Amino acid sequence: MELLERQEALADMTRLAREAGDGHGGLVLLCGEAGVGKTAVLEQFQRDLPAARWSWGACDSLFTPRPLGPLFDLAGQLGGELDRLCRTGGGREELFGTLLRQVSDGATLDVLVIEDIHWADEATIDLLRFLGRRLKGARALVIASYRDEGLTTDHPLRVALGDLAGLRSIHRVTLAPLSPPGVGRLAAASGLDPAELYRLTGGNPFFVTEVLQAGMREVPAAARDVVLARSARLSPPARELLDITALTGTRIEPDLIEAVDPGSAALIDEIHASGLLVEDGTRLRFRHEIARLAVEQAILAHRRGPIHRRILAALQALGRADDARLAFHAEGAGDGPAVLKYAPAAARQAAALASHQEAAAQYR
Numbered sequence: 001m002e003l004l005e006r007q008e009a010l011a012d013m014t015r016l017a018r019e020a021g022d023g024h025g026g027l028v029l030l031c032g033e034a035g036v037g038k039t040a041v042l043e044q045f046q047r048d049l050p051a052a053r054w055s056w057g058a059c060d061s062l063f064t065p066r067p068l069g070p071l072f073d074l075a076g077q078l079g080g081e082l083d084r085l086c087r088t089g090g091g092r093e094e095l096f097g098t099l100l101r102q103v104s105d106g107a108t109l110d111v112l113v114i115e116d117i118h119w120a121d122e123a124t125i126d127l128l129r130f131l132g133r134r135l136k137g138a139r140a141l142v143i144a145s146y147r148d149e150g151l152t153t154d155h156p157l158r159v160a161l162g163d164l165a166g167l168r169s170i171h172r173v174t175l176a177p178l179s180p181p182g183v184g185r186l187a188a189a190s191g192l193d194p195a196e197l198y199r200l201t202g203g204n205p206f207f208v209t210e211v212l213q214a215g216m217r218e219v220p221a222a223a224r225d226v227v228l229a230r231s232a233r234l235s236p237p238a239r240e241l242l243d244i245t246a247l248t249g250t251r252i253e254p255d256l257i258e259a260v261d262p263g264s265a266a267l268i269d270e271i272h273a274s275g276l277l278v279e280d281g282t283r284l285r286f287r288h289e290i291a292r293l294a295v296e297q298a299i300l301a302h303r304r305g306p307i308h309r310r311i312l313a314a315l316q317a318l319g320r321a322d323d324a325r326l327a328f329h330a331e332g333a334g335d336g337p338a339v340l341k342y343a344p345a346a347a348r349q350a351a352a353l354a355s356h357q358e359a360a361a362q363y364r
Contacts, residue, residue, distance in 0.1 A: 004182045006041050009173050013045050016171055017052065017141050021109040025138035025169065027131055029161065031148040032175030033275065033287070035206030035226070038145040041175065042113055052141075053108050058115040065121035070114045071095060078102055092123060096130045103140035110140040118146040118157055125160045136169040148174075149287065150275035177203030192216060202288040211290070219294045227294040230274055238270040245277065245284070246295040247307050247332070249325070252277070252284040259314035308332030323349060327362060 009030075016026055030038055046054055055077040057070030066072070075086040082098045090098070103110040114120075117128065131142050151158045164170045178186070183203055184194035190212050200216065201207035210220035231242055241264055245252050248260075257264060268284070271277050276291060277284045286292035299307070312329040320326065323346035330338035347362035 003037070003040060003044055004185060005178055006037065006044070006175065009041055009175060010045055010048065012171070012173050013141075013143070014048065017049055017109065017111065020139060020141040021052075023137060023139055025104075025135035025140040026142075027128065027135055027164070027170050028141065028143040029170065029172045030143055030145040030175070031172065033149040033177070033204065034147050034230075035204045036175045036177060037205045038175060039115065040205070042115075042143065042145065046111075049109075049111065051109070052111045053106070054111050054113070056113045056115070059117055059119040059121075059124060061116070061119050065119060065124075067121050068092070068095065068123045068127065069121070070117075070124055071099065071127060074099065074112055074114075092126075096127060099127075100131065100134055100138065104138040106139065108139075110138075112140065112142045114142065114144045116146065117144045118151060118155075120157065122156060125156055129160055129163060132164045132167055132170055147275065149278075150273060152273045177201075178205055178208065179203060183208055187212065200288070200290045200293075204288055207288055207290050219290060219297060223290055224294040224298070227276075227291045228298055230276060231295060234270060234274060235267075237264075238267045241267045242271055242276065242295055243299050243303070244307055244311065245271070246286070246292050246299070247304070247329075248311055249328075250285060250289065250292070252286075254282075254284070256311070256314055256318065256320075259318055260310050304332060305334055309335070312338065324358070324362065 013028060013030075016028060020026060030041070032038055055074045057073035059065060059070055072086050075082045078099075080102055082095065082102050085095055085098055103112065114124070114128075117124065120128075128142075128144055135142060146157065180194070180198045180203070183198045183201070186208055187194045187197050192212065192215070196216065197208065197211060201211060206226070207220075207223050210223045214220035231239060234242060241257070241261055244260055245257065248256060254265075254268070257268060261267075268277070272279075272284070276287060276295075278287045286295075308329045308331075312326065312333050312335065315322075315326055315329065323342045327339060327342035327346050330342055343362045347359045350356070350359035350362060
């Protein structure tokens with residue numbers, strides 16, 4: 001898959017690597033949403049910089065993260081005194097200092113990659129603080145990647161990033177989703193509608209790739225698994241509310257959610273913090289339409305009807321005059337009289353606007 005719209009990020013990191021090779025090391029914070037291609041960019045950067053000595057570590061999505069897991073990963077590749085101390089149980093400060101010395105003394109540029117620091121343990125976050133304040137005289141570049149869409153304001157990493165923000169040795173590189181033209185380039189030979197592909201994926205490279213391989217008839221299995229794994233980490237009440245938001249459609253009005261499930265504001269905050277929902281003006285929406293579809297399709301059949309009934313009742317109580325939307329939830333709720341009330345009205349409105357296919361669908 002072609003690596004598109006990442007030239008600026010690669011150029012920024014190449015410049016920083018050149019400065020680090022001259023003895024002005026630094027810490028690069030590479031951020032972006034899940035699936036945006038952080039690892040792909042790092043792998044390309046490694047191919048572009050073969051003369052450097054590369055070492056890779058990673059944080060894992062564990063209920064209890066490995067204390068200093070990435071440092072132990074790096075030690076196994078760097079060897080020497082750091083590896084010996086890791087094997088013999090050296091203290092934290094000793095480990096930090098030894099790592100800094102080993103990547104500062106050599107004539108070769110050291111590039112240390114620590115992936116997924118949004119899952120880092122407290123000690124690893126302290127390691128980043130330590131390195132961020134001491135790399136400016138080292139021939140080393142540390143690159144820490146993380147997801148920025150699910151960090152709450154009180155997340156330990158968010159606090160650490162704030163502490164480091166004013167240092168000249170700290171550099172941020174942000175990867176955005178692909179633009180519509182970028183998605184169009186990837187879809188050029190697929191026969192899929194580029195605009196619809198962008199609507200489904202929001203330009204997320206992972207989702208784009210999965211849909212290109214599987215087609216648009218259903219949510220690709222890998223994409224579905226990623227979304228459902230994230231939703232599974234929510235509390236049970238928030239998980240139930242997520243199902244409601246998925247069935248309300250692409251527009252998620254806070255007053256409608258409150259009418260469906262009174263007192264749910266804190267649960268919405270929890271879902272928003274997970275990165276599944278984002279603000280869209282005064283409303284909310286799923287970050288990617290394909291994520292909404294994955295959640296919607298995972299709702300068991302016996303639960304769909306009751307949720308639709310609750311949404312229909314809330315729309316009626318709020319006096320919403322959107323007949324097509326009311327007809328949709330009436331059908332999902334199995335409420336025949338409500339269907340007969342709202343579907344013909346929606347059909348007439350569609351016909352008056354020359355949307356004849358939609359009118360025919362409502363009459364059917």
